[in-house]
Amino acid sequence: MLAELGFIATFLAFLAALYAAGMAFYGVRRRDDRLLLSARNAALATFPLMSVSLGALLIALVTQQYQIAYVWNVTDPNTPTFFRITALWGAQAGSLLFWSGIMSAFAFGTIALNWHGQRRLMPYVITYIMLTLAFFLGLSLFLENPFERYWIMPDNSVVKSVFALSGAVPPAAARLAETSHGLNPLLRHFGMIVHPPLLYMGFVGFIIPFAFAMAALASGDLSTGWIKATRRWTLLAWVSLSLGLVLGGRWAYDVLGWGGWWGWDPVENAAFLPWLLGTAFLHSVMIQEKRGMLKVWNMFLMLGTFSAVIFGTFATRSGLVDSVHSFARSGIGFPLFFFWFSVTAVSVGMLLWRWRRGELRDDRRFNGLLSRESLFVLNNIVFVMLFIAIFWGSFGAPIVSELFLGTNITLGKDYFLQVTPPLFLALFILMGVAPLSAWGVTSLLRLGKALIVPALLAAAMVALLALMQPAEPLVLLIYGVIALSGTVALWETYRGAAARHKTLGENWATAVTALVARNRRRYGGYLIHLSIAIVGIGALGSELYQQETQRTLAVGQSLALGGYTMRYDGFLGGQIADDGRVMDIAQVTVIRDGREIAHLRPRRDFYPNAEGMNTMTIPAAHSTAENDFYVLLVDWEAISASSATFKVFINPLINLIWWGSLLLVFGTLVGMYPDEKHALATAVAAQPSRLAGVKA
Amino acid sequence: MTQVAWEKPESAPEEAARSGVQWKYLVGFVALFVGIGYLILQGTISGARYFITIDELLAGDYVGQTVRISGAVIGDTIQYDPQNLIIDFTIANIPNETKDLARTLYEAAHDPNAAKLAIHIRDQVKPDLLQNEAQAILTGKLGTDGIFYATEVLLKCPSRYEEAAPNQAIADPLAGK
Numbered sequence: 001m002l003a004e005l006g007f008i009a010t011f012l013a014f015l016a017a018l019y020a021a022g023m024a025f026y027g028v029r030r031r032d033d034r035l036l037l038s039a040r041n042a043a044l045a046t047f048p049l050m051s052v053s054l055g056a057l058l059i060a061l062v063t064q065q066y067q068i069a070y071v072w073n074v075t076d077p078n079t080p081t082f083f084r085i086t087a088l089w090g091a092q093a094g095s096l097l098f099w100s101g102i103m104s105a106f107a108f109g110t111i112a113l114n115w116h117g118q119r120r121l122m123p124y125v126i127t128y129i130m131l132t133l134a135f136f137l138g139l140s141l142f143l144e145n146p147f148e149r150y151w152i153m154p155d156n157s158v159v160k161s162v163f164a165l166s167g168a169v170p171p172a173a174a175r176l177a178e179t180s181h182g183l184n185p186l187l188r189h190f191g192m193i194v195h196p197p198l199l200y201m202g203f204v205g206f207i208i209p210f211a212f213a214m215a216a217l218a219s220g221d222l223s224t225g226w227i228k229a230t231r232r233w234t235l236l237a238w239v240s241l242s243l244g245l246v247l248g249g250r251w252a253y254d255v256l257g258w259g260g261w262w263g264w265d266p267v268e269n270a271a272f273l274p275w276l277l278g279t280a281f282l283h284s285v286m287i288q289e290k291r292g293m294l295k296v297w298n299m300f301l302m303l304g305t306f307s308a309v310i311f312g313t314f315a316t317r318s319g320l321v322d323s324v325h326s327f328a329r330s331g332i333g334f335p336l337f338f339f340w341f342s343v344t345a346v347s348v349g350m351l352l353w354r355w356r357r358g359e360l361r362d363d364r365r366f367n368g369l370l371s372r373e374s375l376f377v378l379n380n381i382v383f384v385m386l387f388i389a390i391f392w393g394s395f396g397a398p399i400v401s402e403l404f405l406g407t408n409i410t411l412g413k414d415y416f417l418q419v420t421p422p423l424f425l426a427l428f429i430l431m432g433v434a435p436l437s438a439w440g441v442t443s444l445l446r447l448g449k450a451l452i453v454p455a456l457l458a459a460a461m462v463a464l465l466a467l468m469q470p471a472e473p474l475v476l477l478i479y480g481v482i483a484l485s486g487t488v489a490l491w492e493t494y495r496g497a498a499a500r501h502k503t504l505g506e507n508w509a510t511a512v513t514a515l516v517a518r519n520r521r522r523y524g525g526y527l528i529h530l531s532i533a534i535v536g537i538g539a540l541g542s543e544l545y546q547q548e549t550q551r552t553l554a555v556g557q558s559l560a561l562g563g564y565t566m567r568y569d570g571f572l573g574g575q576i577a578d579d580g581r582v583m584d585i586a587q588v589t590v591i592r593d594g595r596e597i598a599h600l601r602p603r604r605d606f607y608p609n610a611e612g613m614n615t616m617t618i619p620a621a622h623s624t625a626e627n628d629f630y631v632l633l634v635d636w637e638a639i640s641a642s643s644a645t646f647k648v649f650i651n652p653l654i655n656l657i658w659w660g661s662l663l664l665v666f667g668t669l670v671g672m673y674p675d676e677k678h679a680l681a682t683a684v685a686a687q688p689s690r691l692a693g694v695k696a
Numbered sequence: 697m698t699q700v701a702w703e704k705p706e707s708a709p710e711e712a713a714r715s716g717v718q719w720k721y722l723v724g725f726v727a728l729f730v731g732i733g734y735l736i737l738q739g740t741i742s743g744a745r746y747f748i749t750i751d752e753l754l755a756g757d758y759v760g761q762t763v764r765i766s767g768a769v770i771g772d773t774i775q776y777d778p779q780n781l782i783i784d785f786t787i788a789n790i791p792n793e794t795k796d797l798a799r800t801l802y803e804a805a806h807d808p809n810a811a812k813l814a815i816h817i818r819d820q821v822k823p824d825l826l827q828n829e830a831q832a833i834l835t836g837k838l839g840t841d842g843i844f845y846a847t848e849v850l851l852k853c854p855s856r857y858e859e860a861a862p863n864q865a866i867a868d869p870l871a872g873k
Contacts, residue, residue: 381725393740408747412743412745414742552778635822
């Protein structure tokens, strides 16, 4: 019943998406309002249909319908309810359906909010989003169907089918429950609960600005309307992707047990690539809005971002690359590649077409190397260079060597550690300088003066960092550059608030709130800059000054590392958790300056029912602003556990990464918060073009 | 403020469109591209690792050169010294990767004629995934003693996120899991 319901709802959503795409396009060509309304309603209907479809799968997971192969694969009777819910995106078929569900939600939101304000663009927006949705739903229906059930045929063979087959009987319920798999132990972690949905929201969310960009190209309405209509959608996608990336790192740090959080793995990079182009886009659109420049470039960045999203999806889900994060090799690789190629080719073609017709000319030219627009362009170039460098290292070199050299060359972590740091540093320098330069022309002297106080503040922060963690002069200089990008943001905010405090007599709290409220985009942006500076310092410190050691300790013995002492107190073997896993727990005490500061319990979990990998080493950590004291239980003496072996890491400043990312969310929310005058969509054009006047 | 004087009304974009090449930007960008291109080239040269099979490793002249190899882990050979964090095991050549990775690995690990390679890893905690019939992707150097000294290990278990074929055990109450 649930399988049929879910499948039929998905199929109807697929039909509705195809209908909406076709009818929106036909309707706008015919300039027929009724057809467009019909297309709109069909597009809106995909969301409730997908809710039914996902709801059916969710209920099947929670109520243990093991006849459904997906449920059988990712849960077992011991799985706690919580992980039954997250199992919705625990494997390929479910996560694809979930992906489509998010896309239909975004489509619903954008149609509901922007239909009236962007009448000229919306038909094309619907066409592009619905074609993409139909493609992904097609994958779910025809290649990765999460609703297939197991059936036993008369000849006793087992087949998978959604609907009952003639002569087939369902397998015995008890037998199904007994043989079911259970969620992969790696996925039973908080980070895995929120990381995939956020990453998907980030990936899928870029469909909205992409569809608007394509709609602008298709309709010929090449004003900044598409940018204004999608600014918040872009920010929502961007912040989700940012958080998704950070939480993925947090998951790796907590679960994979190698003491790090970013490994330059191709799949991690695949998710980072759209972030780079998306971030470049968020900056360069400001130039188009303020100065009417970079029109082609902004289009290019948005098309590139979405192309990178589809490429990343293809790379992760096709089994193209060997990675700890990837899904198993699967049949959806070719269709995804084909889709990526078509999307990219069509969008580039459309862009070139409008460009050659001279419809994307800039209103102004560049003037002055230090002007804000020039610095923004430089920032964009660095982002794109990072994109190229990381793409080349992750995918370019392996693919080119395979195709043209007959060998397979991969680039390891060394490559990324050599190529990316200068580019990141350049970005931080620009983050520090660009906000101080003016539109049009800025003199070096003016810029230098504006930098004095932030530079002093940055120097003070570097001195603080040097006290916490002695470092080489070059590293201190780099810390200083990163810190500067944050102190500029702080100082500019302070100056604005001080002016209000002085001239209007407002108290400081009011002055700051009023200042931010008057220009949320700018001050939200400054908060994001500050957060990126904090994350940057954390990333640099934890990468450069990680300390590690390993020792076997008898009960009562201690080891020392970086000012900490760790004592092995005892062992709790064979603890059985609610979900059936067996935990072997070491108890250790962390001591600093003679004081016991923490009791930690690094452990190893054993999952008796899991197929394949069935043990997980779970680290324990004591976290402070200064560092993490991070302990892995490596081994212990059987039975008595009178001695145990530990690997211990000290990760300096690593918590700045997690805290900084919280600030990033806050900053983005400030930047996204609608002005009182406007609704969430903000995109109500001054004069909404009437549909009758739509130009094809 | 020069800015004010310089600004043109929105209605006169033609002027901008006719502007010629802005040389100082062009020179700057070319310099930037060349610099970054050089960085990428250097990184590629020093970071490149040939990804080869065990057969190719043993047939070619790769001693002392950093390469990446892939093989099927033979479970019985795994030896782990947790005191000193030394891992030793043997992997078997994977002839042709098929769509069914679990089957490929099973066949490779049980093929008596498959080329084998002893692996030695220092200073690493034994990964949870290091088990029989896992696919090991290793970066390191082949020593003159015929042992592969790996510095990076990536392991994949076929049942990692997805299991393979529908389980016949569902139908047969007597069959083991």
